[in-house]
Amino acid sequence: MVSLKSKLFCTCPTDYRGKPPNTNICPICTGLPGALPVLNVKAVEEGLKIAVALHAEPSSASYFFRKSYFYPDLPKNFQITQYDKAGGVPLAHDGYYTLKKGKTIRIERIHMEEDPGRIYYEGGRGESRFSLVDYNRSGIALVEIVTSPDFTEPGEAREFLELLQKNLDEIGINVSEYEGSVRCDANISYAGGERVEVKNISGATEVEKALRYESVRQRNMATRGVKIRRETRSWDERRRITISSRSKEVEAEYRYMPEEDLPPVSLNQAIIKNIALNMRGSFEDRYRICTKYGVGEEAAKRLAGDPALYTLFMSIVGASGMDASRVGNVLANEFAFVVKKHNNPSLSGDISSLETIIRAYISDGDRSRFISATYSWISGIPVRAEEYKPKVDIDALIDKTLEKEIKNIGNLEGKRRLDYLMGQILKVSSQLNRKELYIKLQKKLEELG
Numbered sequence: 001m002v003s004l005k006s007k008l009f010c011t012c013p014t015d016y017r018g019k020p021p022n023t024n025i026c027p028i029c030t031g032l033p034g035a036l037p038v039l040n041v042k043a044v045e046e047g048l049k050i051a052v053a054l055h056a057e058p059s060s061a062s063y064f065f066r067k068s069y070f071y072p073d074l075p076k077n078f079q080i081t082q083y084d085k086a087g088g089v090p091l092a093h094d095g096y097y098t099l100k101k102g103k104t105i106r107i108e109r110i111h112m113e114e115d116p117g118r119i120y121y122e123g124g125r126g127e128s129r130f131s132l133v134d135y136n137r138s139g140i141a142l143v144e145i146v147t148s149p150d151f152t153e154p155g156e157a158r159e160f161l162e163l164l165q166k167n168l169d170e171i172g173i174n175v176s177e178y179e180g181s182v183r184c185d186a187n188i189s190y191a192g193g194e195r196v197e198v199k200n201i202s203g204a205t206e207v208e209k210a211l212r213y214e215s216v217r218q219r220n221m222a223t224r225g226v227k228i229r230r231e232t233r234s235w236d237e238r239r240r241i242t243i244s245s246r247s248k249e250v251e252a253e254y255r256y257m258p259e260e261d262l263p264p265v266s267l268n269q270a271i272i273k274n275i276a277l278n279m280r281g282s283f284e285d286r287y288r289i290c291t292k293y294g295v296g297e298e299a300a301k302r303l304a305g306d307p308a309l310y311t312l313f314m315s316i317v318g319a320s321g322m323d324a325s326r327v328g329n330v331l332a333n334e335f336a337f338v339v340k341k342h343n344n345p346s347l348s349g350d351i352s353s354l355e356t357i358i359r360a361y362i363s364d365g366d367r368s369r370f371i372s373a374t375y376s377w378i379s380g381i382p383v384r385a386e387e388y389k390p391k392v393d394i395d396a397l398i399d400k401t402l403e404k405e406i407k408n409i410g411n412l413e414g415k416r417r418l419d420y421l422m423g424q425i426l427k428v429s430s431q432l433n434r435k436e437l438y439i440k441l442q443k444k445l446e447e448l449g
Ligand SMILES: [Zn+2]
Pocket: 007, 010, 011, 012, 024, 025, 026, 027, 028, 029, 030, 139
C-alpha cells in the first residue's frame, strides 16, 4: 500500500523506489533476533477502505500468523500474515465485485501481510551469475485480496484488475501512482488439470498475457497427454513466458502458527462505519454507501450524484447517530428542494445547526417550519436551537403507545409496567423530556387502574 508512509510493523519509510539497496531497513523489518513488531494502525484503516470497496464484511477481530518458508527474500524465515484456518480470521471476508457486463466475481477474503524483500538479478534472471537481495521493501504493508475461481477467461482477470485499480485510486489508496504497487498471483487450471500458480505478475495487462500463455502451454501439454503437475511458476515479462520456479509447498509445510508478538486486530462497528462514511469515491461508491445505510434507491441516487449533498449527509450521520435512512431522505428531498429553489448556494453552514433542524423535522414532520429553517440555514442566518425543540404531543403519544402495547403490558406490574412503556415511547421519540413523560405516564396508568 503505497498510500502509507511507513511499513506494516516498523517506522521505516516505504519510499524505496530509487533508493540505494538496504537503506530503509531496521532490526524489525530485517528480522533480527529480539525485535518486536508494532502494528501500523493506518494500514488497518486503509485495508478496511479496500474491504468496503469490495463489499466485504470486516471481521470484528482478526489475527496475525507466522507463515514459515525459507527463501533469501525473507530474513526472519517467516512472513507475518493473516490466515483463514486454525482459528485464523482475515481482516475481512465474503465480498464481491462486479465486472462491466454484470458478471460477479466473489471475494473470499482480504488479509494483510508484510512484503518480503526483493531479489534482484543483474542483467536479468537468465543471464545473471548472482542473486542479490534488497530489504528496502521488506515489511511494507500488503493487502491481499483472494477471489473465488470465478474467472473463465484471461480478459476477465485483466478487467477485474483494471476496474479495481481505478476504484482504489478513487478512494485514495493511489495504487496507480507507482509501478509495481499492484501485483497479482494467478491460478489457472486447464480442463480439470492440476492448478498452476503464476506468481508476481505486475498488473492488469501482464496478467492477461501470462494467463493466455499458460492456457496455451497447458492445452498443448494436455493434447500431448502430458500430466499437468501442481506447481508455482513466475512470469517473465521480457521473454513473455512463464518459468517453473519451485514446486509449491503444501499448506502444512508453511507451519502456520499464531504470531504471539502481536495482539488481535479488534474493530468495533463505530470504526468500520466511520471509515465507510469517510471514503471519497465514485458515484457508485457513494451510492452503495448510501444504500448500505438504508437510504432508499431514489434518494441515494440524488445524494450520490451531488458531492456537496453527500458530504452533508456523511457529516450529519457520522456525528449525530441519527437514523441514516431518514436523514438521507430529508436531504435528498425537502432539503434539496429548498437548495435548488435558491440557486444552489454553497452548503458551508454550521453542521450542528442543520442537524438540529433535521432532527426537529424528523420528529414532528412540520414541513413549512423545516423549509423556512433550511432557507435561513443556507442564507447564513443563525439558527437558534431552542426554536427547534421538537413539538411532540406527549399525551397523544402516551395514548397511542398504550393502545399498541395493551397486550404486552398485561403481565407487568407497577414500576416494571411504567419502565417498559417509557422505553417504548422513548424509542419512538428520544428527545422527549423524560421527567415530564414519566409524570404524565404515571398519572395515566393510575387513571386506568
Ligand atoms: Zn524497519
